[in-house]
Structures are given as C-alpha cells and as structure tokens.
Amino acid sequence: MKSETSSTSPNQLNASAPKLSKVYDRDFVLTDEYRAALPDMQNADSQHIFGANVPILKVGISNFRLPLRYITSSSDTLTLETSVTGTVSLEANQKGINMSRIMRVFYTFQDRIFTPDLLNEILLQYKEEIHAHRAQLKLSFEYPIMKPSLRSGLEGWQYYRAAFEGRVDELNRFRKYIHFDFVYSSACPCSSELSEHARSSRDVYSIPHSQRSTARVSVEVADGEHLSIERLQELCLEALQTETQVMVKREDEQAFAEMNGAYTKFIEDAARLLHEQLDAEPKIADFQVACAHLESLHSHDAVAVINKGVPGGFTGHFEDFKSLIR
Template sequence: MNVFTPEIDRKPSKEEAAKALEVLRSFAEKALDYEIDALDPGIAALRDGGVPYPDLSRVYPTAFRADEAYRETLPDLQNGPSSLIKGENRLIQHVGISNFRLPIHYRTRDHGELTLETSVTGTVSLEADKKGINMSRIMRSFYAHAEKTFSFEVIEAALDDYKSDLESFDARIMMRLSFPVRRDSLRSGLSGYQYYDIALELVELDGVRRKILHLDYVYSSTCPCSLELSEHARRTRGQLATPHSQRSVARVSAVLANEGDCLWFEDLIGLCRKAVPTETQVMVKREDEQAFAELNAANPIFVEDAARLFAEQLQADPRIGDFRVLASHQESLHSHDAVSVLTEGTTFADDSLDPKLFSTLFHVG
C-alpha cells in the first residue's frame, strides 16, 4: 500500500529554503573539513570565498609531486586537539602496529650469520588528551636500524627513536622469527633442519627496560601412568599394549639478566633439550624410530614434570632472571589437553590468563 505524506512530498517554500540555506552557511563557516566531508563536500562552497564543488579528475596524476609547501597543507587528524577524541579521554597502554615484516640479520653462536624474515610489532603508550599517533613513524624508526645485525642494543636504539618521535613514555618492540638449527638423527646418521619459533621482546615501562626471549619447544611426551599400565598388561596377562604419547609444546619465556654473558638462541634451545630430551625428530629411518621409542620410554613425563624440568634448567642459569613455562600436552588419549603454567618472579605473574593462550601452542605442519 502506498502512503502519501503531503508534508514530506510538497515543495518547500522559498522562505523555508532561505532559512535552511542560512543554517547550512553557518555550519559551513564553523565546521571542520572532515565534518563537512562526512555530510556533503559540496557544503564547502557555502563558505565565504567558497567555490562550487569541482568536477574531480578520475585519472591518477603520475607527474604530481608533493613538495614541502604542499605537505604543510595536509590535514593531520591524529595530532589534532583533544576535542577530537572519541570515547573516554584516558591513557592507552599500547597503541601501534603489528606484523610488519622485513629481513633481519642474526648472528649465530658459532659466529655465523643468518638473514631471516621477521615479524615486528611496535607499540607506545598514548597519554590522555592526545588524539592518536602517526603509526608510520614506528616503521620508519625501525627501518632506520633494520640493516644492522641484530642485537638488543640495536632494537633499543630503534625504541629510543620512536619514543622520541612519538613523545611517549612507555614502549615495546617484539620481533618474531623462525630460527633453523641442523639436527642429527638418533642413529641413522642423517640430519635435517629443525625450526624454532622465537620471539624477542624489549619492554620499557615506567623507565625500566626488560629484555625477554620467548621460545616454543616441541617435544614428545609419554604418559608415565600409561607406560606402567601397558607393562602391567604385558607382565600379568601377556597382552600387548602401548602407552599413549603425544606431540607437546612448551613456551619458555625468559627475562635476560642485565649483566653477564650473552644468552644465545642456541643456548635457550639447549636448556630445553637438556630438560626434556624427547624433542620431535626431523629425519627418521627405522632405526631412528626405534631409538625414539626407547628415548620416550626412558623419559616419561606428566605435564607437571615438564614444567618443573624446564624450570630447573632456567633457574640454574645466571643469565636468566624471571621466567615462565607454559606446557601443553596435546593428548592422544583424551579429547582435551593437559596444561601447566609455572612462573618465577613478578614479570609473568598474572592472575588472569588470555582465554586463547593454550590454543596458541598448537604447532601444525
């Protein structure tokens, strides 16, 4: 059914149009450009000295160059007044960019050098009364140091630069990479590359800086209870049985001590391999598979054991301060996983855990 509304459909009178025009002119004189653009860019023509909205070119101007004078005319909303802030005017602890990637040079413990794709996250604090930050400055600051071989001193210099550029108090840089190490098989003499997910984190909070190294270590865990039950079936009933074991992941996070020798990536990996030697294998022939079964039988562990074994190695290394161990045994017996969290010191002592924390420990091919 059609509904006819005379008040809406009738033509406004000249007097009504004049009053509406007066309101629009007042709005055009007082409103900011982005407010006008959001309503109708043509309203700008109602300003004093305004011109009719132009017929815009739809051809990309390849010859145009933005000189300094032109750049000075460009709007910069993120550096605008606090009146532009939307929502609660308060401090934001972290704001920045995540997962910009570039090749970074890394030294190895044996004095070699690798160039690896690295994902970088950079954030700063944003004070109340500041609208926002120019996020490209974080990338520009980091790129200024990207050609140098990695060290924490290099990323400290990058952090100093973008703290200064963005006039922030607190800041953070995280670099994620996959670090290759050649590993020998257990018995066949073959070898292949094991890749370790590593993250480097530099955090400055209230003037205090912490350097943190994160490592995901992937291993096999054989259930001690299942091993004993299998042996019981064999011994008492002559029944062949196999214990359950599963791919497991520990995320080890270590705050580096301010003094002392360098903790190389290979060093932290070595601590994990010493704590739990059943690391998953790269190259495997039949004799290696048999050896791995024997290695697992010699090192059965619950998830509680894993956390404490890793902690034992971390605690004993003077290059490491606070640390955290997250362990996930991705059960082949159960429909759920067995997990544990062990922390040392205040850095990682959170009362609350990210609801998705343990789901990030799955490593897929």
C-alpha cells in the same frame, strides 16, 4: 506567509559544485609547501578526541614483515623473515600517533644485526620521535638449528618459533625477553606402567600412549647478559630429552621409542624439569613456562604453567594454550 528561505534543491547545489577529477595525476609534483599544508589529524588537539579522554596503554602496529639479520652462537648471521609488533603509550589529551613513524624508525635499523639489546636503541628512538612515555617492541621469527638424528648420522633443520621482546618504561629502564617454543614427545608414565602390567600379568601386547607436546619458554635476560637461542634450546633439551626429530631412519625411530621409554613424563613433570634447568642458568633473571600435551588418550589437552616467582616479573598468567598445539 511564505518562507524566505532558499528553495534551491540539493540537486541544484550538486550541479553548481566543481566536478572532482577521477584521474590519477602522474605528473603531479610534490612541494614542501604542499606537504606542509596536508592535514595531520593524528596531532589534532584534545577537542577532536572521540569517546573518553583517557590514556591508552598500547597503540601501534602489528605484523609488519621484513627480513632481518640475527647472529648465531657460532658468530654466523642468519637472515630471517620477521614479524614486527611495535607499540607505544598514548597519554590523555593526545588524539593519536603517527603509525607510519613506527615503521620509519624501525627501517633505519634494518641493516643492523638484531639482538635483544638492540631493541633498547629502537625503543628510545620511538619514545623521542613519537613523544611517548613507554614503548614495546617484539620480533617474531622461525629460527633454524641443524639437528643430528639419534643413530643414523643424518642431519636436518629444526625450526623453532622464537621472539625477541623489549620494553622501555617512563624512566627509560629497559627489560629484554626471549620467547621460545620447544616441541617434544611426552610418553605417559601411567600408560607405560599399565601396558607393562598387561604384558607381565596377562601376556597382552599393549602400547603406552605418547603425544606431540609444546613448551613455550619466556625468559627475561639478566641485565648485561647475552643469551642465545641455541642456549635456550640446549636447556629445554637437557630438561625434557625427547625432542621431536627431523630426519629419521628405522634405527632412529627405534631409538626414539627407547628414549620415550627412558624419559616418560606427565605434564607436571615437564614443567618442573624445565623450571630446574632455567632456574640454574645465571643469565636468566626471570622466566615462565607454559606447556601443552596434545593428549592421544583424551579428547582434551593437558596444560600447565610455571614461573620463577620474581616480584614484579612473570605472573603465571597464560590462557592461549591453543597456540601451543602443533
């Protein structure tokens, strides 16, 4: 007995379907009715969720860039290219978020002068617009500070990797952070003593080893306080002394060699010296420091992490030491 199902072939079906236009219509006029009819899958109900219907800790966008204005310690303003990461929490039964809304909210603030405190306003608007319980925002940029040479009187711009970060929780409690990279020279105390031993005991010319090193300082700024990038740089310089130089003549190079001799340091010393300075700054509620020394003696790097030890604060967790190597 023959089947009564249709014998129409797929090719015949395709032939009968309307042919889609492949021409961009530059004359198309968007109407409110057309916009309202556009599908919105981000706001689809839970039946459209793929995988486990569970909350997502963070979802959003990363590395969208734009020029933003920052204020210096002398009340001048700087316009710096900034990489923005904005995320919110997503609860169970929610399909997704409107990613472009994060950017649109942020752009409404683009003409403001950016400080860690301003992030609170943006995050609260994120929560309202996207209906999230928690929100987080991070602005990463290169911050210039004019630095003098040690002896020659020259000056040059030193650029510091820095970031402002803000977080708002379910109760709208705001916490603000600054992340700051300080690049310095670390002369090994052991190598220095061994070199001097070779000179004094055997009249052998020796050079102790030193290397370019980086400390990533992350601080939580105390509520109601303002902490400048310049102040963080001063704290790091006071702790470690041997910041790498920008403009150098022979007299500056000699001075730098003398400074390395006066401030030799193991990586353990660097971490503890920074702890001492940061712990004494009343505007800093909590901090964590990760150091990496690009060893010129070894084929590996020396690393260290230290924190203030505030309950509920920085945990000391840090694994991305490669990001500290310049």
